Amino acid sequence: MGAEISKQIQRRKDVLREAKVLRDLSKTCGTQFPGCDYCCSDRKNWMNGLDPRKIPLFKIVWPGTHDSATNRIGIRFVSRPFAQCQSLSIYNQLVGGTRVFDIRVQKDRRVCHGILATYSVDVVLNDIKKFLHETKSEIIILEVRTEFGHQDPPEFDKYLVDQLGEHLIGQDDSVFGKTIAELLPKRVICVWKPRNSPKPQAGGPLWGEGYLKDDWLNTDLPSTKFDSNMKHLGEQPPASMRKYFYRVENTVTVQADNPVVCVKPVTYRIHGYARLFISQCFSKGLADRLQVFSTDFIDADFVDACVGLTSARIEGKAQKVPFYVFS
Template sequence: MGAQVTKQVDRRKAISVEKKTLYSLHESSGTDFPGSTYSPADRKKWMAGLGPEKMHINKIVWPGTHDSATNKIGIPGITRPFAQCQSLSIYQQLVRGTRVIDVRVQEDRKVCHGVLLTYGIDVVIKDVKKFLSETESEIIILEIRTEFGHDDPPEFEKYLEGELGEFLIHQDDHVFGKTISELLPKRIICVWKPRKSPQAKAGSPFWSSGYLKDNWIDTDLPSTKFESNIKHLGEQQPVTSRKFFYRVENTVTPQADNPILCVKPVTNRIHNYHRLFIAQCFSRGIADRLQIFSTDFIEEDFVDACVGLTYARVEGNT
């Protein structure tokens, strides 16, 4: 018992030190970067606002959400706080400016986060289609994966193609060098990551797992996650040289051996440092690697930061 108490005390000290480390970096370095003062006139249509004919797919800084379809997961006030990473519906996130959606499913096509369940994938599809019907030039990256420990939904590709086929941008390395206007009226890059089923191949309506990569680490320590993100991003090629999307997640994760297990208070340790991260990418000479930037509980300022940097790239100011 004494050893456990000591361990908890040490962990609380480590968290406190790391929070102070990020705060000090924020105070000493600032958060200015090219495009940092830009704010889109309409977040729902920010890609249209920047000019689809000027925006190459590989130069967009894509605002994304982590565990996107968890707004109604679990039981309210009981299990939901342990698994909820977003408070908005998929449609509301897209309207706010999100352009990368991260969805996990199990065999019966229910969306899940670990052992907790929420609505079916049909709710996600309905929200996506509603958003697409209200816009003309917004491209979405829709990542769907089979959750760890679960089996793939049967005939899932057939189901997705039946629902989204008219919007799907087929797997093709040439897409990265194209502009949005060159891909329209197709609107969705759907990355399907099954656990046991075969991976999608070139020319398929779906993109295989190798086209959306990240280096996720399981930690609730904010400075550790921040520096890990910087390190792994720095190991990537510039966006103009890659034929895959690379994601950085501005999140930290509750740990089973820590008294604080609810997502929101834990992820808040890093949540407000998205502008600091982008500014540090410039300071450390790796801003040309940044591409997908995801977060929990996405807010307008996070979207504005990503759109601002995209604007700077489009205008040649980076």
């Protein structure tokens, strides 16, 4: 018992120490970067507002969400705080500017996070189709995977194609260099990651798991995760040279052996440092590698940071490290 208490005291000290590391880094280095002062006037149509003819896909900094469809998971005030990573529906996330989604499913086609399940994936797809009907130039990356420990929904690839077929951008390496305007009217890149079912075929309507990569570190320590994200991003080629999307997740993860097991207080240890991460990408010469940037509990400030950097890239203002990054 005494050893366990000592362990938890040390864990708390580690969390506080790492939180201070990020606070100090933010004070010392600042959070400015090209496009940091951008304020999106219409997040629902932000791609259209930047001019689809000028936006090749590799230049986009895609705002994304982690465990995207967990807004109603579990029982409110009982199990929900342990699994909820987003408070908004998929439709409201889209309206707010989110363009990359992480959807976990189980055998019965319900969305899940670990052992907890929520609504049918039909809710997700209907939200997406509603949004597509209301807009004309917004491109979405939809990642659907079978959750760890679960079985694939039967014939789920056919189901996805049946539901989204007219909107699907087929698997094609040339897509990364094309502008949004060149891809229209197709508007959804759907990455399907089954556990045991056949993988998507080359040239088909769905994209395989190798087209959306990340390096997940399972930790609740914010500076440890921040540094890991930076390290792995530095191991990637520039986005202009890649034939896959690379995701950095500005999140930390609840640990079972820690007394703090609700998602929000844990993930908020790093949540406010997204702009610091972008600024540090510039100071370390890695800004051209940043592509998909995801978070828990996405908000307008996170979206504006991604859209602002995208705008700066299109305008040619993100080529060099600005002097104020080091101030």
